[in-house]
Amino acid sequence: MTLSEDQVVRYSRHILLSALGGKGQERLLATGVTLTGQGAAQAVAAAYLAASGLKVSAKGRPVAPEETGFLLAADDVGRPLEAMMRAALLDANPDALGQPSEVGALGELPAGFSGTGPWVALGWSGNRGGLVYRGRDGCAACFERTAGALSNGPAGASAVLLGALGALAFERLALGLSQPLGGLWLSETGEVEPMDLDRCASHGQTGR
């Protein structure tokens, strides 16, 4: 795949990043993400991923009120998410539509995860946001156990931060720049800390 002239201009700031470059951008353009949960943080992550050129898809339910503000408008609430998302992406970045070569999943919990691409779960525990990420070589059971401690949460500034962080985690996995499994806590004041993983029986318990 070769970047078109429009893509060179659109993604010029990505291309300048030493860890990304043109080849990294091509990889992002070939990666898809299916939105599998519901919430403000997930909606923010979808906007950032679409802006980066990843193929974003969603289906199966109406747009929820907390999902408006970035890609989706207040008028879209109650309408089919798949169609509204498609219209919004066509307007925001047509590169975000189409057939990817690899698909992962991003969901604000509760959500299901499948696909050979990256998995990123977004959620909350008390007043902290949390994200759990898994690449191709990460343990799915450890991912699910760790993400299982998180639940759906509020809209607002914290959701915007968590969504942006989730999009970054997904892109780093797609680019092969990340550990295959991990988690992060996001405090109300924007501080980010590593999350202890809840390991499955095969990988040992952390006890925390």
Add this chain to the structure above:
Amino acid sequence: MRPVAPPPTDATIDLRGQVCPMTYVRTKLALERLEPGHVLEVVLSGEEPAKNVPRSAREEGHEVMAMAEAAEGVVRLWLRKG
């Protein structure tokens, strides 16, 4: 700027009229298409690109082999891919 004998090149891009940061964006994409050790000739116009492109190339591990003034306000730059 002293005259230099142009090194043998594997590819050339003409970026006259382009401004920063697109000059280095296009230089970087051209370097990505080359094998390590191959030489890219870049033709640039303007003071800022003449300063920024070699600096950015060095920072990313490429060798600035030579730079020469080709005409008024136009420079030729030879980069070996690192």
